[in-house]
Structures are given as structure tokens and as C-alpha cells.
Amino acid sequence: MNNNKQQRRSSRFSFSRTYMVARRILQQIRRDRRTLGMMLMMPTIIMLIFGFSLSGEVKNIPILVDNQDTGYTAHPAPNVEISITAGSKIAAALQNDSRVKYNTGSFDKNRASVDNGTYFAVIKIPANFSETIFQRQRGQNKTAEIQIYIDATKPAIRASIQGALQSALQSIQGGSAFKFNEELAFGGAQYTGLDVGIPSVIGFVLTFLVLLISLITITRETISGTLQRLYATPLTALERLVGYAVALLLLSMMLAGVILGIGILVFGAAVKGNLAVLIFAAVLYALTHVLIAVFLSNFAKNELQAVQMAPLIALPSLALSGMLVPVNSLPEFVQPIARLVPLYYGNRVFEGIMLKGYGLLELAPEFLVIGVIAFLSLILALATVKDRINA
Amino acid sequence: MSQAAEWAVEALDLVKVYKEGNILAVDRLNLKIGRGEIYALIGANGSGKTTCINILTGILAPTTGVVKVLGMEMPRDRKTISKYVGVAPQEYSVYHDLTVEQNVRFFGRLYGMSNNELERRMEELLQILRLDERRRSVVANLSGGMRRRVSIACALIHNPQLVFFDEATVGIDPVLRAFFWEYFRSLKKQGLTIILTSHVMDEAEKADRIGLIRAGKLIEEGTPKQLKHKHGADTIEEVFIKLSEGKIVDE
Numbered sequence: 106m107n108n109n110k111q112q113r114r115s116s117r118f119s120f121s122r123t124y125m126v127a128r129r130i131l132q133q134i135r136r137d138r139r140t141l142g143m144m145l146m147m148p149t150i151i152m153l154i155f156g157f158s159l160s161g162e163v164k165n166i167p168i169l170v171d172n173q174d175t176g177y178t179a180h181p182a183p184n185v186e187i188s189i190t191a192g193s194k195i196a197a198a199l200q201n202d203s204r205v206k207y208n209t210g211s212f213d214k215n216r217a218s219v220d221n222g223t224y225f226a227v228i229k230i231p232a233n234f235s236e237t238i239f240q241r242q243r244g245q246n247k248t249a250e251i252q253i254y255i256d257a258t259k260p261a262i263r264a265s266i267q268g269a270l271q272s273a274l275q276s277i278q279g280g281s282a283f284k285f286n287e288e289l290a291f292g293g294a295q296y297t298g299l300d301v302g303i304p305s306v307i308g309f310v311l312t313f314l315v316l317l318i319s320l321i322t323i324t325r326e327t328i329s330g331t332l333q334r335l336y337a338t339p340l341t342a343l344e345r346l347v348g349y350a351v352a353l354l355l356l357s358m359m360l361a362g363v364i365l366g367i368g369i370l371v372f373g374a375a376v377k378g379n380l381a382v383l384i385f386a387a388v389l390y391a392l393t394h395v396l397i398a399v400f401l402s403n404f405a406k407n408e409l410q411a412v413q414m415a416p417l418i419a420l421p422s423l424a425l426s427g428m429l430v431p432v433n434s435l436p437e438f439v440q441p442i443a444r445l446v447p448l449y450y451g452n453r454v455f456e457g458i459m460l461k462g463y464g465l466l467e468l469a470p471e472f473l474v475i476g477v478i479a480f481l482s483l484i485l486a487l488a489t490v491k492d493r494i495n496a
Numbered sequence: 497m498s499q500a501a502e503w504a505v506e507a508l509d510l511v512k513v514y515k516e517g518n519i520l521a522v523d524r525l526n527l528k529i530g531r532g533e534i535y536a537l538i539g540a541n542g543s544g545k546t547t548c549i550n551i552l553t554g555i556l557a558p559t560t561g562v563v564k565v566l567g568m569e570m571p572r573d574r575k576t577i578s579k580y581v582g583v584a585p586q587e588y589s590v591y592h593d594l595t596v597e598q599n600v601r602f603f604g605r606l607y608g609m610s611n612n613e614l615e616r617r618m619e620e621l622l623q624i625l626r627l628d629e630r631r632r633s634v635v636a637n638l639s640g641g642m643r644r645r646v647s648i649a650c651a652l653i654h655n656p657q658l659v660f661f662d663e664a665t666v667g668i669d670p671v672l673r674a675f676f677w678e679y680f681r682s683l684k685k686q687g688l689t690i691i692l693t694s695h696v697m698d699e700a701e702k703a704d705r706i707g708l709i710r711a712g713k714l715i716e717e718g719t720p721k722q723l724k725h726k727h728g729a730d731t732i733e734e735v736f737i738k739l740s741e742g743k744i745v746d747e
């Protein structure tokens with residue numbers, strides 16, 4: 106009786122069986138024109154739609170104002186007192202402007218907050234601001250300066266901040282010549298609406314299409330009756346899941362290639378950072394969604410349910426990810442939920458690499474979160490996968 | 497693997513209650529099927545045949561009862577047992593968007609067959625099952641009878657010791673059915689145990705032994721000759737009608 110030995114041998118992970126599952130899925134996809142067409146057409150169409158429509162005014166953009174203005178009081182004649190508090194007026198106007206979310210703090214200490222995305226601009230009103238305005242009103246050739254350190258990688262956001270500042274300056278009487286000392290963050294990076302749109306579109310299209318294709322592919326097995334047949338073979342649930350994941354990862358890489366190719370070659374999207382890092386990010390992000398789909402497929406009873414699941418996840422992700430509206434501009438109670446959406450980190454990664462020129466080091470926290478989501482999905486998939494009929 | 501086990505399949509007091517609808521699909525069923533036997537489980541639609549097969553192949557857990565297959569315990573040893581067992585489920589259950597060859601190879605490789613062994617065996621099966629001319633056809637383009645043969649090829653590719661054919665011979669033309677039975681006999685000669693199900697009574701006449709199943713209960717068992725003799729009937733169908741005492745049992 107060498108029962109036990111065989112028991113052990115058969116339950117050991119088999120790369121050959123796993124490979125067969127992956128190969129079989131790719132063979133099936135090759136014959137499936139509809140899915141193949143979808144993989145090429147959908148990213149093109151979605152990229153076009155989103156690429157051109159990402160503009161418009163934004164609200165609640167977090168900014169920081171460092172009002173150092175001491176105010177100015179002059180006595181041009183006996184019993185005449187002129188008091189100017191221009192800095193406070195600007196601050197008050199900004200506070201009441203719905204386009205920006207007003208915070209106070211030190212300009213010098215918070216420049217880094219623009220670099221890490223906490224604020225989109227930090228603004229300094231200098232100590233002699235009111236005095237300069239007074240002197241100018243007296244005919245002296247002086248210009249009141251405001252210092253701004255601003256993230257110009259998003260034109261719509263930059264325009265909103267500038268608009269809010271302009272309105273605020275109107276509130277000072279004789280709103281004469283001011284100078285914005287604008288300093289652009291991220292090495293002066295400025296982009297067109299298209300440049301800015303593309304990274305988030307890449308994240309969204311990857312999310313949506315990888316989920317869709319993965320869910321359809323895996324669910325198809327359940328419907329065809331072959332899954333029950335596989336239960337009765339030596340193939341283990343782990344081998345089956347890994348087989349699915351390998352095949353779908355290869356398909357997703359193709360998908361990512363199409364998306365990046367269209368973005369960069371057709372639309373000429375900017376890639377400030379390293380292309381290799383960008384490709385790595387796309388692959389990691391795709392893998393995460395393959396694993397999420399492997400997990401979710403446990404709950405889809407048919408192909409229709411599977412198809413419905415993809416937009417059910419992708420569309421709320423879109424709204425919460427900061428792609429349409431910065432997460433900071435979302436209602437307070439929604440913001441923690443947004444932090445749970447993979448696309449939020451996907452956007453930060455793709456934007457970071459393409460617009461801000463970040464590398465692996467700067468994006469380590471985001472990569473880590475995406476990796477953790479991938480790992481959790483795998484664990485959840487393994488915990489919920491069925492290896493026989495549950496009835 | 498225990499060569500010493502005298503039974504290919506042993507089932508003791510099997511009960512299956514489906515959670516959905518609380519349906520009693522198998523009711524205290526006992527089976528002993530010897531090695532090299534062709535055993536036919538015969539019963540109307542919904543009598544519990546597929547449920548039985550699913551329990552015996554380890555893909556469905558019985559509510560209570562003990563199952564031993566090839567001397568090993570189900571479901572504990574199911575992945576080991578699966579190496580020596582082939583199944584052709586009631587539905588065709590092959591990949592419709594793959595070719596005949598791709599399907600057969602896929603299943604062969606799941607059983608860890610080497611390339612040489614697999615190609616040799618596939619060649620043999622495709623010849624016997626008259627599929628060799630359509631080997632590169634996509635299954636979706638094949639007739640129902642051919643799909644069933646592809647499914648049987650996938651069940652036999654790894655030279656199993658025991659095969660289950662769930663309604664494999666139902667709804668196919670008489671010539672093909674006669675051919676299947678001839679083939680089953682030749683498999684039996686090679687020492688294979690075959691367990692098949694059918695809701696067509698005259699199918700049973702050709703089996704070594706028959707189990708008549710009704711509402712999940714095994715109501716009669718024996719060789720076709722024994723059963724007909726015992727009930728004074730000319731056909732198994734008559735036996736079944738006598739046992740049913742005129743009750744309508746379908747569905």
C-alpha cells in the first residue's frame with residue numbers, strides 16, 4: 106500500500122498542468138474574434154473619449170496660504186489715518202472662494218506638500234505687501250509681489266487657482282499692478298489637457314478591460330460544463346487559478362501595450378519618467394486586476410453577470426480615483442473610501458511617472474499598496490475558490 | 497493504488513440532500529461494482545443518476561455515506577483516484593472553441609502523460625472513435641454525435657481503470673449506439689470497469705449488471721437475465737413498469 110506517497114505526489118503543485126490551463130485559455134482567445142477585437146478597439150475608443158474631454162473648472166482644490174503681511178498704517182496728514190490690510194483681504198477672499206480649499210501654514214515648510222500632492226499650490230503674501238500697495242498708490246514705481254509655488258501639471262487645476270487669486274486681488278481697492286511670482290513645481294512641468302488625461306485613462310482602461318476579459322474568460326469555463334469535468338481530474342484549484350492568472354496576465358500585457366502605444370505614439374502623451382518603470386507599473390497594475398477578477402469570478406454565475414461586474418467596479422472607481430475630480434475635492438466622508446480604490450493608486454503611479462518624472466523610489470508607497478491589494482486578492486481567491494460542486 | 501481491492505466502486509448508505517430546495521436526490525443507496533464489470537444505472541429523468549455519478553467521482557460530497565473507489569476513500573483521496581478514473585459527463589463538456597486534438601491533448605496533459613505516450617494514445621482513440629478526419633476541426637463545428645465521441649476520447653485518453661459515461665449513448669443514432677456498445681465490450685476485455693447511466697431501458701439489456709434507480713433509491717439490481725426472470729418480463733422496460741406499480745415516475 107503506497108497510498109500516502111501517491112497522495113502526496115498528486116497534491117504537489119504541477120507546473121505542467123498549470124501551463125496547460127494557461128495555454129488552453131490563450132488558444133481559446135485566439136479563436137475568439139470578438140474578445141480580441143474588444144481588446145484592440147475598446148482602449149482606442151475610450152482613450153479618445155476621455156483624452157479630449159478632461160478639462161473644466163474644479164472645486165475645493167487644496168491650497169495653502171502663508172499670509173505674512175503685517176498690514177500698513179500711514180498718517181499722510183494730521184488726523185488722517187490710512188490703514189491697509191491687503192493680505193488679510195486676499196486671504197478672506199480665498200477662504201470664501203469655492204474653487205479652493207483654504208489652509209494656512211508656512212510657505213517654506215510646505216513646498217514639499219505640493220511635491221507630494223497634499224496641496225496643489227502654496228502661496229506667500231510677503232510682510233511688506235500692504236506697504237508696497239500704499240507706496241504704489243502714492244505714485245512710487247513699486248510692484249506688490251505674491252509668491253506661488255504651484256503644480257502646473259494639471260491645466261484645469263492651475264487655471265482654477267489662478268482664477269481664485271485674480272478674484273481675491275479684485276477685492277483690494279485700486280487692484281493695481283500685482284506680480285505673481287509663479288514658480289512651477291515638478292521642474293516646471295506644464296502639460297496640455299491631453300497629456301494630463303492620458304495617465305488616468307491608462308489606469309481606467311486597464312482596470313476596466315482587464316477585469317472584463319478576465320471575468321469573461323474564467324466564467325466561460327463554468328458555463329461550458331468543463332469546470333465540473335476539471336474537478337474530476339488531478340488538476341488542483343491552485344494550479345487552475347495560477348493557470349488562469351498566467352494566461353490573463355499575458356493578455357493584459359498585450360492590452361497594456363496597446364493602451365500605452367496609443368497614448369504615447371498616437372496622442373504623443375508625455376512620459377517624463379522612465380518608460381521601463383511605466384511598463385512595470387502597467388504590468389503590476391494589470392496583474393492586480395487579474396487577481397481581483399479571479400477572486401470575483403467565484404461570485405459570477407454566468408457570463409452576463411461577469412460582464413456586469415466589470416463596469417460595476419470600474420465606474421465607481423473612476424469617480425473615486427481622483428481622475429475626474431481630485432480626491433481632496435470629494436466630500437469629506439467619501440475620501441476614506443477613495444483611498445481603498447486601486448485606481449486611486451494607479452492614477453498616482455501613472456501620473457507620477459508620466460507627468461512628474463517619478464521613479465520607483467518616489468512611488469514606493471503606491472507600488473506597495475498595489476502589491477498588497479494583489480496579494481490580498483490572491484489570498485481571497487484561494488480562500489473562496491471551489492474545487493468541487495457546492496450543492 | 498491497491499490492486500487487491502476487489503470492488504471498483506463501493507458505496508454504503510449514500511444519502512444526498514441538495515441544499516437548494518432541500519431535495520432528497522439519493523436515498524440510502526448501496527452499490528458494489530466489480531472490476532471489469534459493465535454496470536448500467538437505469539432510471540427516469542431526475543431519479544438521481546447524475547447525482548450518484550458526481551458523488552462517485554468525488555466532485556460532489558454526499559450528505560452521509562461512505563464511498564470507496566478502486567480501494568481508496570472518497571473524497572479524501574479524490575485527486576489520487578482521479579488519475580485512474582475517466583468521466584464523460586452528461587453534457588458534452590469539452591471546449592467548443594478548441595479543436596478535437598487540442599481538447600484531447602489538454603486533458604491528457606492534465607493527467608501528466610508524456611508527449612509520446614499522449615500522441616500514441618490519441619492516435620489510437622481518434623482512429624477507434626472515427627474522429628481522425630476531423631481532428632483539426634473546432635468542436636463547435638461538429639455534430640452532436642461527434643462531440644460525444646470527443647468527450648469520450650477525453651475521458652479515455654489516460655488509460656483509466658474505471659470510466660463513468662453519464663447518458664453517453666442517449667439521443668444518438670442507432671448505428672453509433674451499436675458501435676459504442678461494441679467499443680464498450682472491447683474496453684471491458686482490456687480490464688476496464690464501465691459505469692454508465694441511461695434513462696432508456698433497452699440500453700440496459702446490453703450491460704453485465706443493472707441497477708434500477710427511482711427517486712434516489714436503488715429499487716432492483718441484477719443481470720438483465722435475472723431481472724427479467726424474477727419479474728416474469730420480456731424486457732427490462734416491463735420489469736421497470738412492474739416495479740413502478742403503474743405510478744408515473746418521470747420527473
Ligand SMILES: Nc1ncnc2c1ncn2[C@@H]1O[C@H](COP(=O)(O)OP(=O)(O)O)[C@@H](O)[C@H]1O
Nearest residue numbers: 496514516519521540541542543544545546547
Ligand atoms: N445542484 C442541484 N441543486 C438542487 N437540486 C438538484 C441539483 N442537481 C440535481 N438536483 C435535483 O436532484 C434530483 C436528481 O437529479 P439528477 O441526479 O440530475 O437526476 P438524473 O441524472 O437521474 O436525471 C432532481 O430532482 C434534480 O432536480
Ligand SMILES: [Mg+2]
Nearest residue numbers: 545546547586
Ligand atoms: Mg442526469
